[in-house]
Amino acid sequence: MFLIILGVLIIVIGFFLSRGESPAKRFSGIIRLAGIGLALIGAAFSMFKVIDAGQVGVKKLYGKVDDDVLYSGLNIINPLVDVTTFDIKTQNYTMSGQHNEDGKSTDDAIRILTSDGLEVTIDLSVLFSVRPDDAPKILKEIGPDYLDKIVRPIARTAIRDNAVSYEAISLYSIRRQEFQNKIFNVINESFAKRGLKLEQLLIRNVTLPESVRKTIESKINAEQDAQKMQFVLQKEKQEAERKRVEAQGIADYQRILSTGLTDRQLQYESILAQKAIALSPNTKIILMGNGKNPVILGGN
Incomplete structure (x- = not known):
C-alpha cells in the first residue's frame, strides 16, 4: 500500500512539473513513468497476502x-x-494477584461476596479461542481488543453473580467443582454469542479471609489430635488385651499342673531323668530314693 501511495504522489508531481516552465519540465515524463512503475510494483505486492x-x-x-x-x-x-x-x-487469559519483574503488584484477582457475607478472592484462568468463521463479526461488533472488552468482564461478572449461592467454605472445598461447572456453562453461552469458544475454565486458587483460615486450621489440628489420641487408646487397648490373654494362659497352665499330675507320675518322671544322667559318660554321683532308703550310683 505504501508503494502505491508513493507512486501516485510521484505521478502527481510529474504532472505538475509538465505544466510549468521550469527546466525540470523535460523530465516530467520520466518522473510520471517512474511513479506509474512504482505504483504498479506496489499494487503487485499488495495483491498477495x-x-x-x-x-x-x-x-x-x-x-x-x-x-x-x-x-x-x-x-x-x-x-x-x-x-x-x-x-x-488457544489463548490463556489469567486473572490473579501477581507481581511484575519490577516487583510491582498487578492484582487482577476476582473478589466476591458469598452467601454468608464473606469476601473470597479467586484466581481464574480462561482458556478460549476465536471461531475462524466469526472473525469478521468480532471485528465489526467488538474489534481486535476482545480480551478487555469481552473475556475479562464476562468472566468476572459470571463468577460474582453465581458466587452468592455458595458459602465461603463450600467454594473452598466440597462445592468448588460444582461452582466451576456452573460458571463454565454461563461463560460458554455468552462467548458463543460473540464469536468466541470457551475451551476450559480453571479456578486456580480460592483464598478465604484470615479469620476463616485460622478457624479451619484450628479445626484440622483438633481433628488430628483426636485421631492421634484414638490411635494411642487403640494401642493401649490392644496391649491390655495381650496381657489379659497372657495371664489367662499362665493361669490355665498352673491349673492343669495342679490337677493333672499325681505323685506317682512325678516319681516316674524323676526316675527317667536320673536314668538319663546315669547313662551319661561324665563322672557323677547320683542319690536315688525318697530320703529314707537312698541308693547311691557312681560312674566315670
Whole structure:
C-alpha cells in the first residue's frame, strides 16, 4: 500500500512539473513513468497476502468489513483492502494477584461476596479461542481488543453473580467443582454469542479471609489430635488385651499342673531323668530314693 501511495504522489508531481516552465519540465515524463512503475510494483505486492498458521485474516475496504475470511497460506486480494489478522489458537487469559519483574503488584484477582457475607478472592484462568468463521463479526461488533472488552468482564461478572449461592467454605472445598461447572456453562453461552469458544475454565486458587483460615486450621489440628489420641487408646487397648490373654494362659497352665499330675507320675518322671544322667559318660554321683532308703550310683 505504501508503494502505491508513493507512486501516485510521484505521478502527481510529474504532472505538475509538465505544466510549468521550469527546466525540470523535460523530465516530467520520466518522473510520471517512474511513479506509474512504482505504483504498479506496489499494487503487485499488495495483491498477495500471507496469513500465518494459526491465524485468519479479515478484509476491510474503506471501513466496510468483508464477511469472507482469509485462511493460512498465500491469498490474492484487492491491493486497496486492509487486512486484520486474528489469532485462532488457544489463548490463556489469567486473572490473579501477581507481581511484575519490577516487583510491582498487578492484582487482577476476582473478589466476591458469598452467601454468608464473606469476601473470597479467586484466581481464574480462561482458556478460549476465536471461531475462524466469526472473525469478521468480532471485528465489526467488538474489534481486535476482545480480551478487555469481552473475556475479562464476562468472566468476572459470571463468577460474582453465581458466587452468592455458595458459602465461603463450600467454594473452598466440597462445592468448588460444582461452582466451576456452573460458571463454565454461563461463560460458554455468552462467548458463543460473540464469536468466541470457551475451551476450559480453571479456578486456580480460592483464598478465604484470615479469620476463616485460622478457624479451619484450628479445626484440622483438633481433628488430628483426636485421631492421634484414638490411635494411642487403640494401642493401649490392644496391649491390655495381650496381657489379659497372657495371664489367662499362665493361669490355665498352673491349673492343669495342679490337677493333672499325681505323685506317682512325678516319681516316674524323676526316675527317667536320673536314668538319663546315669547313662551319661561324665563322672557323677547320683542319690536315688525318697530320703529314707537312698541308693547311691557312681560312674566315670
